[in-house]
Amino acid sequence: MKRNYTWLMPAALCSVILTSCGGDQAGQQQQNPMAAAAPVTAYTVKAEEVTGTDTYPGSVVALNEVELRPQVAGYITNIFVQDGQEVKKGQRLYEIDRNKYQASYQQAQANLQSAQANLARAQKDLERYERLAEREAIARQQVDYARTDVQTAQAQVAAAQAQVRNVSTDLEYSVINAPFNGTIGISQVRIGAQVSPGQPVLNTISSTDPVAVDFVINEQEISRFQNLRQGQQPDSLFTIRLTNGTTYPQPGKLIAIDRAIGRQTGTVTVRVQFPNQQRQLVPGMTVNVNVLNQDIGSQPVIPYRAVTEQLGEFYVYTIQADSVVQQNVQLGTRFGASIVVREGLKEGDQIVVEGMQRLRQGAKVQVGGPQGAPAQPAAGR
Structure with missing residues (x-):
């Protein structure tokens, strides 16, 4: 008895074709993972009024400071000033037996x-x-x-x-006089002490108004500060913040840049002069020097969390239609959670602030949720 299996052939052929088509679609999906849009949160770049500063640690120094040492031998017979007293040029300070x-x-x-x-x-x-x-x-x-x-x-x-x-x-x-106006320190000798030429240090006197603040910059910044010194300096170009968090009420003026770069550090010392009528600034005091930079006025400001770094360069992801482009940016002053963008973005651009971990150049994105957390207000900074 013969059986006819010819009716099975079309069914088997259709099954093979369907399987092949399904396998191709699955392979395409595996080979093109960018086809699935990544969910991100966006932020629209805004221009804000900012006042950008660069901050350097500095120390207060006296413009004039001298150690008082005896030039002749003998016994101290008189001390004419009190410790910490303000003195005038030529005023008698110490007397050695005459x-x-x-x-x-x-x-x-x-x-x-x-x-x-x-x-x-x-x-x-x-x-x-x-x-x-x-x-x-x-x-x-x-x-x-x-x-x-x-x-x-x-x-x-x-x-x-x-x-x-x-x-x-x-x-x-045998009589030691004040070489300039200033403040004398705590005496290191008392009446009756025997002294000889050069020994010991009797006291130290330093000028009090004006004073200077010294801080160091790296060699890449030298040309910038040389231009500041040679050009017209704005009144608020240099300010200082004291250790108690208050800002010193009077601005300073750049008066000197050291003659050479340190071989070990690659830095150079800059000196800024400040008035000190109220004697708030004391030699040796630690302060923070704020120097105005180019980030002044209306500038693009973005959340700092939107920035990524690769090999020393900074990038953000800008949204164009339904995909992203990796955009190189030059950053400026940072204000808390926000930062100024000097080049690479303009007002109105959309950037990714959340979901960047899954992105790369040309990735498809789906913007969801609010338009990113706004940057902190920059006005009055």
Whole structure:
């Protein structure tokens, strides 16, 4: 008995075709994962009024500061100022026992007077001998001896004058005066202490108004600060914030950039001068120096979380239609959770702020939820 299986062939063929079609579609879906749109949250770039600053740690230094050291030996006999007192230029500060130096000065003066009297006698003798020589009433040799006596007396007067100046200097050094207006520190010696030239440090005096603030910059910033020094400096270009969080009420002025870059650090010191009438700034105080940068006025501001970094460059994902483009940006000043974009974006651009982990160039996206958390207000920064 024969059985006819010809009716099974079309059914088997259709099954193979359907299986093949289904397998191709599944393979295409596996090979093109970008076909599925990634859910993201977007933010529309806005321009905000900002005042951008760069911050550097700095320290307050006195424009003039001198260690007071003795120039002569002796005992401290008087201290004319109190610790921490403000002093004026030329004011007496310390006195070293002057008796010995006064006696030396008086003796030097007496020696000078004696030498001057001897010179006067020798000059009169020379004049008399010269008149006698004109009448040939004296030997020429006697006149020559008289001229030699005058020259010797003149040398003795010069030596006596030098000795007077020497002991006079020692006498002056026995009283130490303030070299400039400023504030004196805590005395390191008391009355009765024995001192010698150069030792010990008696005290330190420093100027108080104005003062300077020193901070360091890296070598890439040198040209910027040189331009600031040579050009017109805005009133609020340099400000400082004290350790208690308050801003010093008066701005500063750039006065110096150090002569060379440190070989070990690659940095250079910058000095800014500040008025200090109220004595709020004390040498050695630590402050933060704020320097205005180019981020001033209306600038594009975005949430910092929208930024990604690759090999030292910064990117954001901009939304174009239903896909994203990786956009290189140059960043500026950061304000908390927000940051200024100097180049790469403009007002009105849409960027991704959430869901970036699943994105790459040209990825399909589906914007959902609110248009991103707004950046913190930048006005008045």
